[in-house]
Amino acid sequence: MERDTQRELPSLQWFPGHMKKAQRLIEENLKLVDVVVELRDARIPAASANPMLAEIIQGKPRVIALNKSDLADPAATKAWLAYFRARGIRAVAIDANKGKGMKQLTQAAEDLARPKTEKFVKNGGRGRAARCMILGIPNVGKSSLINRLAGAARTKTANTPGLTRAKQWVKIGANLDLLDMPGILWPKFEDMEVGLKLAFTGAINDDIYDQEQVASLLLETLRRSYPERLAERFKLTGELPEKGYELLELIGRKRGCLVKGGVVDTEKAVRIVMTEFRAGKLGLVTLDDVPKEDSKPEQEEPSADSAEGRP
Numbered sequence: 001m002e003r004d005t006q007r008e009l010p011s012l013q014w015f016p017g018h019m020k021k022a023q024r025l026i027e028e029n030l031k032l033v034d035v036v037v038e039l040r041d042a043r044i045p046a047a048s049a050n051p052m053l054a055e056i057i058q059g060k061p062r063v064i065a066l067n068k069s070d071l072a073d074p075a076a077t078k079a080w081l082a083y084f085r086a087r088g089i090r091a092v093a094i095d096a097n098k099g100k101g102m103k104q105l106t107q108a109a110e111d112l113a114r115p116k117t118e119k120f121v122k123n124g125g126r127g128r129a130a131r132c133m134i135l136g137i138p139n140v141g142k143s144s145l146i147n148r149l150a151g152a153a154r155t156k157t158a159n160t161p162g163l164t165r166a167k168q169w170v171k172i173g174a175n176l177d178l179l180d181m182p183g184i185l186w187p188k189f190e191d192m193e194v195g196l197k198l199a200f201t202g203a204i205n206d207d208i209y210d211q212e213q214v215a216s217l218l219l220e221t222l223r224r225s226y227p228e229r230l231a232e233r234f235k236l237t238g239e240l241p242e243k244g245y246e247l248l249e250l251i252g253r254k255r256g257c258l259v260k261g262g263v264v265d266t267e268k269a270v271r272i273v274m275t276e277f278r279a280g281k282l283g284l285v286t287l288d289d290v291p292k293e294d295s296k297p298e299q300e301e302p303s304a305d306s307a308e309g310r311p
Contacts, residue, residue, distance in 0.1 A: 021182075022181065023052070025182065026135065026184070029133070029179065029181070030056070030060065030133065032131060032133075032179065033133040033179055034060075034061070034113035034116040034117065034132070035063065035109050035113040035116075035131075035132050035133075036060045036061070036063075036132065037105070037109055037133065037178075038063070038064050038135050038136060039067050039135065039136030039140045040064060040065070040067065040136060040140060041066075041068055041140050041141075041201055041203070042067060042069040042071070042072035042080075042093060043072045043201055043285060043287055043288075044198070044200075044201055044288045045066055045080045045286075045288050046288040047193075047194045047197040047287070048136070048137055048197075048198070048201070050137050050184060052184070057135070060133075061112040062089075062112070063091065063105065063112060064084055064090070064091040064092075065092055065093075065094050065101070065105050065145070066081070066092070066093045067094050067140055067141040067144075067145065068095065068096075068141060069093040069094060069100065070098060070100070070280065071280040072093075072284055072286045073285060073286040076286035076288075076289075076290070080286075080288075083290045083291070090108045090112060092104045092105050092108055096141045096144040097141075097144055102149060105149075106149065106172065106175075106176055109130060109132045109176060110130050110176060113132065116130075117130055129171070129173075129175050129177045131177050132176060132178050132179065133179045133181060134146065134179065134181060135181055137184065137203050138184075138203055139201070139202050139203045140203065142180060143180070146178060149170070149172045149176075149178065196217060197287050199214045200214070200218050200221075200274075200277065200287065202278050206274075211270050212245075212248070212266055212267070215244070215269075215270040216244030216245045217244055218244070218273065218274070218277060219244040219247040219248055219251075219273065220242070220243070220247070221287065223240050223247065225285075225287075226282070226283065226285055227240055229283040230247070232283075233281060233283070236250065236251075236254065248269050248270065248273065249264045249269070251269055251272070251273060252265065252268065255268075255272055
């Protein structure tokens, strides 16, 4: 059986009711914090950025944390950090599961919040910790990050997108208080490639799209950018098929995913491909390229002083 997975990208839209509720919750509580920590997936630094956040946070100082950096291409992560720095945006690479980058992240948050906390004291208020809000799309690791910073399992974690739904305050030492908010996606993906990358990494619930088609498109993407990883992981020899579905069948045969008559059980092959990719077993992979110089850049951060007057 042959399929042309390149004919069209799947239509991936996912904005359940609790996402709209989460957006309202964020807007209502923004005034409580001094700085926003925007968590993104280091494998897809552009695709995992919620375009609604720029409007929602209303100019609040922010630091971008590229989580799951242990699964991303180190050279690409370094290039993305340089890209953000060149635009005046604080950014750090972290691995919430192993604790990498925690000190740099908390320092960045405290630095960005300091003008607000110092002004508070100068105006006669009692000294207090910096207050941060953790924001990001589902399944980028917010709960794991807070657990790591707090040194204990303070929030419930899972690999199901959208699990964390209620706001939670978590004290991090003497100098930082974190406000965790539910993850939110945006109502419509203008670029279907963005939705596809979110599906690859698990930010979109697997039950809402054709998993076989998405797995085939992932294999086509990896064949273009990281063919040696596919060959090594699945012990493939010779020239790799161009079409993702053919690659999926080949991998299924290599892994013994066969049913009666020697037919490949593609459902089982899909689970193998998606699970191993998301676990980093296909190597360190980054799917987003740093924008070219003539591309529209990320919005530069406002200075701390200019942000003080905002709620």
